[in-house]
Amino acid sequence: MGPSGSGKSTLMHCLAGLDDLTSGQVLIGETDLTTLNDKHLTMLRRDKIGFVFQAYNLVPTLTAIENITLPMDLAGRKADQPWVDQVVDTIGLADRLNHRPSELSGGQQQRVAVGRALAGRPEIIFADEPTGNLDSRSGAEILDFMRRAVRELGQTIVMVTHDPVAASYADRVVFLADGRIVDEIIDPTAEAVLDRMKTFGR
Amino acid sequence: MFKLTYKGLWAHKLRFVLTGLAVVLGVAFMAGTMILTDTMGRTFDGLFDTANKGVDVVVRRAATVDGGFAGTAVRERVDSATLARIKGIDGVDTAVGSITGMATLVGPDGKASTSGMGGTMGTNWVDDARLNPFAIATGRAPQTPDEVVLDQSTVTKDGRKLGDPVTVLAKGDPRTLTLVGTATFGDADGIPGSTLIATTDATAQVLFAEPGAYDSVVIASDGRQDPEALSARVGAALGTERFETLTGAADTANNKADLKEELGFFSTFLLAFAYISLFVGMFIIYNTFSIVVAQRSKEMAMLRAIGASRRQVVKSVLFESITVGLLASAVGLGVGVLMSFGLRALLGAVGLDIPGGSVVITPTTIVTAFLVGSVVTVLSALAPALRASKVKPIAALRDVAVDNSGASLRRTITGMIITGAGVTAFAAGVIGSGSGALAMLGVGAVITIVGVFVLGPVIARPVMGGLGIPIAWLSGTTGRLAAENAKRCPKRTSATASALMIGVALVSFITILATSTRVGFGHGREVAAGRLRDRFRRHGRRRPQPHAGRRGGQAAAGGSRLAGPHHTGRHRHRLQPGRRREHVDDRAAVRPEGDRGQDHRRHRPLRRRQGGQGR
Numbered sequence: 001m002g003p004s005g006s007g008k009s010t011l012m013h014c015l016a017g018l019d020d021l022t023s024g025q026v027l028i029g030e031t032d033l034t035t036l037n038d039k040h041l042t043m044l045r046r047d048k049i050g051f052v053f054q055a056y057n058l059v060p061t062l063t064a065i066e067n068i069t070l071p072m073d074l075a076g077r078k079a080d081q082p083w084v085d086q087v088v089d090t091i092g093l094a095d096r097l098n099h100r101p102s103e104l105s106g107g108q109q110q111r112v113a114v115g116r117a118l119a120g121r122p123e124i125i126f127a128d129e130p131t132g133n134l135d136s137r138s139g140a141e142i143l144d145f146m147r148r149a150v151r152e153l154g155q156t157i158v159m160v161t162h163d164p165v166a167a168s169y170a171d172r173v174v175f176l177a178d179g180r181i182v183d184e185i186i187d188p189t190a191e192a193v194l195d196r197m198k199t200f201g202r
Numbered sequence: 203m204f205k206l207t208y209k210g211l212w213a214h215k216l217r218f219v220l221t222g223l224a225v226v227l228g229v230a231f232m233a234g235t236m237i238l239t240d241t242m243g244r245t246f247d248g249l250f251d252t253a254n255k256g257v258d259v260v261v262r263r264a265a266t267v268d269g270g271f272a273g274t275a276v277r278e279r280v281d282s283a284t285l286a287r288i289k290g291i292d293g294v295d296t297a298v299g300s301i302t303g304m305a306t307l308v309g310p311d312g313k314a315s316t317s318g319m320g321g322t323m324g325t326n327w328v329d330d331a332r333l334n335p336f337a338i339a340t341g342r343a344p345q346t347p348d349e350v351v352l353d354q355s356t357v358t359k360d361g362r363k364l365g366d367p368v369t370v371l372a373k374g375d376p377r378t379l380t381l382v383g384t385a386t387f388g389d390a391d392g393i394p395g396s397t398l399i400a401t402t403d404a405t406a407q408v409l410f411a412e413p414g415a416y417d418s419v420v421i422a423s424d425g426r427q428d429p430e431a432l433s434a435r436v437g438a439a440l441g442t443e444r445f446e447t448l449t450g451a452a453d454t455a456n457n458k459a460d461l462k463e464e465l466g467f468f469s470t471f472l473l474a475f476a477y478i479s480l481f482v483g484m485f486i487i488y489n490t491f492s493i494v495v496a497q498r499s500k501e502m503a504m505l506r507a508i509g510a511s512r513r514q515v516v517k518s519v520l521f522e523s524i525t526v527g528l529l530a531s532a533v534g535l536g537v538g539v540l541m542s543f544g545l546r547a548l549l550g551a552v553g554l555d556i557p558g559g560s561v562v563i564t565p566t567t568i569v570t571a572f573l574v575g576s577v578v579t580v581l582s583a584l585a586p587a588l589r590a591s592k593v594k595p596i597a598a599l600r601d602v603a604v605d606n607s608g609a610s611l612r613r614t615i616t617g618m619i620i621t622g623a624g625v626t627a628f629a630a631g632v633i634g635s636g637s638g639a640l641a642m643l644g645v646g647a648v649i650t651i652v653g654v655f656v657l658g659p660v661i662a663r664p665v666m667g668g669l670g671i672p673i674a675w676l677s678g679t680t681g682r683l684a685a686e687n688a689k690r691c692p693k694r695t696s697a698t699a700s701a702l703m704i705g706v707a708l709v710s711f712i713t714i715l716a717t718s719t720r721v722g723f724g725h726g727r728e729v730a731a732g733r734l735r736d737r738f739r740r741h742g743r744r745r746p747q748p749h750a751g752r753r754g755g756q757a758a759a760g761g762s763r764l765a766g767p768h769h770t771g772r773h774r775h776r777l778q779p780g781r782r783r784e785h786v787d788d789r790a791a792v793r794p795e796g797d798r799g800q801d802h803r804r805h806r807p808l809r810r811r812q813g814g815q816g817r
Contacts, residue, residue, distance in 0.1 A: 018507060018596045039511065045595075046509020057504040061209040073205065074510045116508070 001167050001193065002176035003200045008160045009128060011176065015158065016049055016126045017041045029123050046075050050117030050125035054132040056109040058101040064112045065097040071120045084119055090153070091115045091145060107138025111145065118149055125149075127159040131166050143169040164193035175200075206505075207518040211525060217494060218526060225530035226537060228484075229575040232477070233538025233567055238545050240562040250454045252388040256332030257450035258429040259436055261288060261297075262418040264446045279415035284440065288419055291439050293432050295424035298333055301326045301417050303410025305399050307352075308369035308376070310360050322397040324372055326406035327351055332422045336398065339391075340364065341383030344402045350379035351400040353392030357384045370399055372409040379405070420450075478711070481648070485655070485704050488582040489697055495519060495586040506595035515591045523583030524576055531575030535568060614660050621653030651707060658696025663689050 002008050013019035015026055017033045026033040028048055036044060050071075051057075058067045068087070069079045088094055091111040101109050110130060117125045127146070131139035147169050149155040159170065167173045168190040175183040177200055185192055211218050263278040280299065288297045305324035306314045327343050328334035339354050341364045350368050362368070366381045379401065387393050400406075407413050423432045429449040437447040448456075495502075502515050539561060624646050631643025670685025677684075688695045 013596055016507075042506070042509060042511045045507065051507055053504070057507075059206065059501065059505070061212075062206065066205070066209075070206070071509050074505070074508070074514060120509075 229534025230537035234541030299416030519587035527576030527579030617657030624650030
């Protein structure tokens, strides 16, 4: 969490191995990202990391279920069917699995995107403003769903947002300003986050 | 990943079809050309086999090199006394003199009739069926000096009847003969694309050769020795310094080889077209794939972000291009078959009638079509694919895709080197002479185009800066915006400009080629007429001029080889300016002034006729 230009996205890109570091280390599990070459970074992203983008970023030519299993297809792995079924059940799109992204609403597309991130059982999921393009109801659905993934499926999720309501769904909020971590709140409420945010303006 | 590629292809059918279209056209032209050439080759091979089937040995005068015509052999004729001697040689069953000369038939409408690629051939009718590939279909063979036999197809085409007068233009004044019979050639109604005029020996000698002489003597063996042995025996009896003997089989092989050479120009000509269309197709494919890949760079970056390797991204584009290449090649091959008919009709329309026969599609044609089609497509797609794989995954997370500017130092240097090499080759071609220089010129031009294409993004910005000033001055803010826009994406600007460049180059190429062909045809016609005059004046024969070394019995073969001076020779002159000069000089040098008036009159119908076809 942090105001524009605070370095939220840059930090996340570094954590996810999408951007190069000038100094320091990024560890995912036991792996030091800074020591990996492009090929191994790709494999790491494929196997250990999940992504949810603000703009959904589904492949328009594939159906919902094909998008969900795409990371496994890319890895040449067989999908873990019971797990995929559980993910599909959780995102609540069982009846729309054979639709193309263009036939789904924004909220549904984002649910597919979350499903895609979950399906590969990554160690960590990075979500970059996942509710940024959604209306508040769809946004609430996604956030609710992501929290269930954490609670019920034991998934770690790192989410970048500047919406205090979205932040309130998290277990822990870290505040950034001018590229540095300046504060954190455990078990936040929307009001607490909003109050903290207000102090950045001054 | 393949599923992804395949689904992507299917989802963008129109894009797929448009990309493939460029390949289809290139491949079709090439396949069509190859099919046409193969078909022609096989037809003519068949003709020669038919023509020579009963001939065991051919006797003609030894070649003598004629000073006026560099490297060209001129043959004397064989006189009747020699023929009588040959008949007496042991092992010779039948020997007949054979005459083949150029002639023109006056059509029923009173004008010189147009004949096809093979031209019109005057010959003596040989009664021995073994030595004459023609057979009487209706009526009878010529028996008196005023009788003539024509091939069945000409008679049918002109609507002539037995007993009709037939006017023939050859040596001397026009002769009017009486049609007494029609002849067929093997299974055909005549030699495809060629007209036969056959008379008695005496008439043929007067019209097409000279009294008491034959162009060659053809021999049928009595079967007691093989053709090689008989050929050697006849050679020994006549003396090899004055006479040349060869077996019928060897003569057929020679004829086939000569014809291949004559057809060679033709396939080169058409294949050049095919390669140019492929070259243009390659630019179109390259541009198409560049645009397609650029459009999808965000999707590719996203795929990279969720775990697609660089390899997988490249593979997906390559797989797409291979699919496009293979499918388009298959379609192109099919279109090429149709195109070979079209080309045949087109050539027929300009006076190059190509004999019919079934279409020959060799494995070489199929393999070449597929290989060239897919390799060109894959190569065109390779660079954009590699570029696509370099898209940073992070681009997917940003809204604006990164515009990688085109003006890199490497591009500048590469472009400079290629353009420099092209201009150098071009200059060398302009300064030099001969066919090597011409080839250099062409290669240089192509390399220069490639160089400018590479340099495009580098020069786009400064060029637009210069062009932008008057545009901004003329149309204010709109103009300034337009100029700035063109400068902003130099790669896009140069891609558009390159497409236009290729288009203009292509149009200029075709226009110049058409004009040159027309002028070349005209020139070739004069050269051909000149050669005709030489030939009639000297009663000489030369190889590899098509009417050289003919045997009357093999009139058929001679007829088809008449293609040489009429057509192929013409193209050679155009393609090799160095030789053209020689021919012109030769004509001027060897033709006595006194002959000119008569020759001019005699050959005018022929020339006028061809002029009409060429223009």
